[in-house]
Amino acid sequence: MIDKRFVNTVLPYLLSVAIMLGMWQLAATQINPLFFPRLETVWRSFWVLAQGDLASQVLVSLTRILTGFGIASLVAVPIGLLMGTIPAVHRLLDGPVEFFRFIPPIAMIVLAVAWFGASNVAIVFLIGFSTIFIVTINTEAGVLHVVRNRIRAGQMMGAGFWQVFRLVVLPSAIPHALIGMRISMGAAFSTIVSAEMIAGDNGLGYLLQDARTTLRTGNIFVGIVLLGAIGMLTDRVFRALVDRFGGEHVGAR
Amino acid sequence: MSARAETSSPWRSVFAPSWSQTRTAHPVPGFVWPIASALILTAIWTLAANRFDVTVFPSPLATAREAWRLIASGALEEHAGISIARLIGGFAIGGMIAVPVGFAMGISPFFRRMMEPFTEFFRFIPAIAMVVFTLIWFGIGEASKLFLIAYNSFFSIAMATEMGVARVERSRIHAVLSLGGSRWDAARLAILPSVVPYILQGMRIGMGRAFGTIVSAEILAANSGLGYLIYSAREFSRMDTVVVAIVTLGLLGLAADRAFVALARRLYRHALPGNDNL
Numbered sequence: 379m380i381d382k383r384f385v386n387t388v389l390p391y392l393l394s395v396a397i398m399l400g401m402w403q404l405a406a407t408q409i410n411p412l413f414f415p416r417l418e419t420v421w422r423s424f425w426v427l428a429q430g431d432l433a434s435q436v437l438v439s440l441t442r443i444l445t446g447f448g449i450a451s452l453v454a455v456p457i458g459l460l461m462g463t464i465p466a467v468h469r470l471l472d473g474p475v476e477f478f479r480f481i482p483p484i485a486m487i488v489l490a491v492a493w494f495g496a497s498n499v500a501i502v503f504l505i506g507f508s509t510i511f512i513v514t515i516n517t518e519a520g521v522l523h524v525v526r527n528r529i530r531a532g533q534m535m536g537a538g539f540w541q542v543f544r545l546v547v548l549p550s551a552i553p554h555a556l557i558g559m560r561i562s563m564g565a566a567f568s569t570i571v572s573a574e575m576i577a578g579d580n581g582l583g584y585l586l587q588d589a590r591t592t593l594r595t596g597n598i599f600v601g602i603v604l605l606g607a608i609g610m611l612t613d614r615v616f617r618a619l620v621d622r623f624g625g626e627h628v629g630a631r
Numbered sequence: 632m633s634a635r636a637e638t639s640s641p642w643r644s645v646f647a648p649s650w651s652q653t654r655t656a657h658p659v660p661g662f663v664w665p666i667a668s669a670l671i672l673t674a675i676w677t678l679a680a681n682r683f684d685v686t687v688f689p690s691p692l693a694t695a696r697e698a699w700r701l702i703a704s705g706a707l708e709e710h711a712g713i714s715i716a717r718l719i720g721g722f723a724i725g726g727m728i729a730v731p732v733g734f735a736m737g738i739s740p741f742f743r744r745m746m747e748p749f750t751e752f753f754r755f756i757p758a759i760a761m762v763v764f765t766l767i768w769f770g771i772g773e774a775s776k777l778f779l780i781a782y783n784s785f786f787s788i789a790m791a792t793e794m795g796v797a798r799v800e801r802s803r804i805h806a807v808l809s810l811g812g813s814r815w816d817a818a819r820l821a822i823l824p825s826v827v828p829y830i831l832q833g834m835r836i837g838m839g840r841a842f843g844t845i846v847s848a849e850i851l852a853a854n855s856g857l858g859y860l861i862y863s864a865r866e867f868s869r870m871d872t873v874v875v876a877i878v879t880l881g882l883l884g885l886a887a888d889r890a891f892v893a894l895a896r897r898l899y900r901h902a903l904p905g906n907d908n909l
Contacts, residue, residue, distance in 0.1 A: 470664060480885045481881040482846045482880055484843050484847045485877045487850070487861075488870075489873055565840075567755070568757035572843070601760065605757065606752050
């Protein structure tokens with residue numbers, strides 16, 4: 379007997395992955411391998427790269443992302459909290475934040491290279507730029523979404539500004555800040571690839587650019603699949619964090 | 632990201648109930664604040680620019696002069712027009728594929744499970760990583776940019792559509808069915824109209840990402856568009872041109888975003904739905 383849950387959940391996944399790989403292989407046999415490599419070519423490229431410096435290239439990109447993302451979040455969360463609680467700060471910073479968040483981070487690359495040279499700092503700056511505004515806006519939104527009655531309840535029981543801030547506002551704002559971080563992590567991945575393709579001499583983006591100039595399509599596929607896998611993993615981590623730190627507040631809104 | 636629309640207008644502190652009741656009428660009129668923050672920003676910019684060479688950090692005045700030169704010569708309009716045409720073309724292609732796919736994913740659980748391994752994996756691959764392929768597949772011409780933008784917009788639009796279908800009130804579907812309508816009628820009359828705001832929201836999110844993608848694509852492989860304008864200015868260290876192009880991109884992004892919000896308001900008289908899961 380086949381389990382019904384298996385038919386409903388696992389089977390479609392297996393089926394679709396099998397179809398995808400089958401279509402890939404079929405396409406690869408029809409098309410020039412220079413344009414579209416076969417599965418075994420990609421697998422071989424992966425092994426060759428894995429025995430080389432693939433791990434260190436991934437590490438270089440991840441370190442840049444975490445540095446830029448970390449610094450920007452450390453700046454953005456307090457600013458977002460201030461904008462949410464103090465009207466004057468909101469009025470002063472709202473305009474600039476609303477404008478800068480529409481500038482694609484990668485458009486800053488020429489300025490970043492002029493300011494910091496074609497270095498790690500320039501790329502970390504771009505990652506920070508793609509993080510800071512999204513996290514600020516989401517943190518502020520988190521403060522503004524605090525249920526008013528919870529604040530009133532705290533104040534009625536004699537809590538002062540700091541107690542209300544620490545016990546009511548902060549816990550409600552954290553899941554929103556985490557959601558902002560999750561969104562900006564996606565943006566950071568896209569920025570790091572472009573930045574390393576344009577101005578890097580190592581990292582995953584550089585790997586792609588290098589494979590492109592030397593027409594090693596197998597390597598390009600390896601880089602792309604890796605990016606997808608790492609991006610998906612970090613997204614899952616942030617989802618788990620949101621659930622852990624009071625995701626129910628966000629859902630309940 | 633969606634909170635702005637609902638919370639902006641009568642802006643008061645979260646703590647307002649206790650300590651601002653006596654001064655609800657603000658002493659400073661509202662228009663003063665944006666002007667003040669613009670002035671402060673320009674002052675900081677001028678001070679910072681004074682310390683550096685124009686090839687590193689152009690002053691507001693130098694930037695304004697360059698903006699005027701680019702507008703008067705028609706170069707800025709031309710490059711911006713090319714980028715906008717690429718964005719709209721790619722968006723149209725991506726949306727035409729994404730809406731039916733997202734709709735089918737929302738209606739049929741089996742189809743959704745079949746598609747999920749694709750959508751859940753590919754949406755984490757930055758569109759720009761695909762640029763290397765599109766150059767090999769489509770060459771350096773327009774097709775490669777259209778593909779990138781379409782690829783980029785597909786995921787946010789398809790997932791927003793799917794989410795919209797999943798959130799349609801069941802009673803509306805039951806109403807159509809119990810009045811003798813077919814399943815097709817239910818899809819057309821009950822589901823589709825309630826999904827349109829979600830599609831618009833998906834487009835709004837996708838548009839933000841598409842701006843980044845088109846700039847990268849134009850930097851890496853193009854000889855026109857705002858991304859190209861930025862990168863070609865690098866060779867002559869014309870940072871004033873770079874800043875003009877960056878500001879133009881920011882203004883275009885802001886305008887596109889506000890256009891989507893206005894369209895949704897016009898059609899539905901309420902704010903866009905929140906899509907935190909995109």
